[in-house]
Amino acid sequence: MNDKVEAFGEFLSGRIPRHPEMVRRILALTYHLLSLQAWRFPSKKYGKAREYLQGYTAKVIGDMLQSPRNSAVVNIFMPCEIFHALNLRVTAPEALAVYVTNTACEQPFIKEAEANGAAETFCSFHRVLLGLAETGILRKPALIAHTTLACDANQLSFRRLEELWGCPRAVIDVPLDTSAEAVAFVAEQLEKLVPLAEEAAGRRLETDKLKEAVALSAESQAYFEKYLASRAKVHLPEAMTPELLNVINNHLYLGTKESEHANRLLCGDVSSAKPIGKRKKILWMHVLPNYQEEVKAIFQGETDVEVIGCDLAYDALVPMNPEKPFESMARRVVQSSYNGPGSRRIGETLRRARQMSADGVIIFCQWGCKQTQGLAYEAKKVFEANGFPTLVLDGDGCDRTNAATAQATTRASAFLEELREYLYV
Ligand code: SF4
Secondary structure, X not given: OOHHHHHHHHHHHHHOOOOHHHHHHHHHHHHHHHHHHHHHOOOOOOOHHHHHHHHHHHHHHHHHHHXXXXXEXXXXXXXXXXXXXXXXXXXXXXXXXXXXXXXXXXXXXXXXHHHOOOOOOOOHHHHHHHHHHHOOOOOOOOEEEEEOOOOOXXXXXXXXXXXXXXXXXXXXXXXXXXXXXXXXXXXXXXXXXXXXHHHHHOOOOOHHHHHHHHHHHHHHHHHHHHHHHHHOOEEOOOOHHHHHHHHXXXXXOOXXXXXXXXXXXXXXXXXXXXXXXXXXXXXXXXXXXXXXXHHHHHHOOOOOEEEEEEHHHOOOOOOOOOOOHHHHHHHHHHOOOOOOOHHHHHHHHHHHHHHOOOOEEEEEEEOOOHHHHHHHHHHHHHHHHOOOOEEEXXXXXXXXXXXXXHHHHHHHHHHHHHHHHHHHO
């Protein structure tokens, strides 16, 4: 992280306890300026989709900090078409925490969450979210909504936020099986969520708008599948941040024109990119530590390895029918590769690894994330038995004091060295 960002983060961090209102305004302005920069003056170093999504995500977070009443705080797996059709903005712990960390001011929020009872072993994305709320930087939204899918941190942090903010909270219970009955059960809950969302938004949901949102989701996902079909053949200049943005886009923004536009831009980016050549192709599992410059440098720029995909960006590319909006949204959560036993997620990565002719897999074990830690070693065993060398990399997607950068770079470099030797024998 560069010195100017560090200094800015320090300036903000020191003022959070006594001047939270000022910090909130500065953060909102910063993200709005970042959005303006990415949209009006995009860097030629990066892909068009990356710049567009960077601009959109910064704008959404800036808007939410500035005026939270017209927004919903959700978890990453929550289908959001209902909210988009009601013109509610949405964000999730991962998106907020990654932006705050890249502004170098996550520490006071983590400490505030811990001072209010969050365990040090709790997922750091959720500790940042809790701290943002406890300090008053992130104020009461119109609604909280989350699923039970995959992430157990949701159950604790969103309940605490409901108490703190005093706003309605909806929980979508996702069965562990992927049957038609499970889809119908979730669809029914999503339909029942409508009156609550309407009340929170202060307007009625128009059926046509919801269908339009689901049609946009289907188009967005179709563009992403098209992008994936070409991704492994080309070299793109950057990996960590674009993959994180793809994760956010393929969950939170599905149902918006912006999501569809971004994934269309991705297809353009790969069609005009140079061939990947002899670079080693890595599939990534779970979140990516995009603030760790030393780790990023191993995978992008002048290097012979490239991250070509992240399982959290394509966990639920399932068929969607705008005429059946609730069923379509439900299918996306129920059939996500993150739902059910770990073997589903492992199987999906194996399928993609074969499809994209990956050379290796990295499983990123986010601090406090039991569901990824629980499957990591079984996944490694399965991938290696199928010819895909695998590294289990412990780390933290947003707490810079818990990053263990030297250890991560040493382990990643050693793995890549082995991979090179393995491939050359
Ligand atoms: S990293 Fe794991 S625990 Fe944290 S938000 Fe994501 S799924 Fe939940």
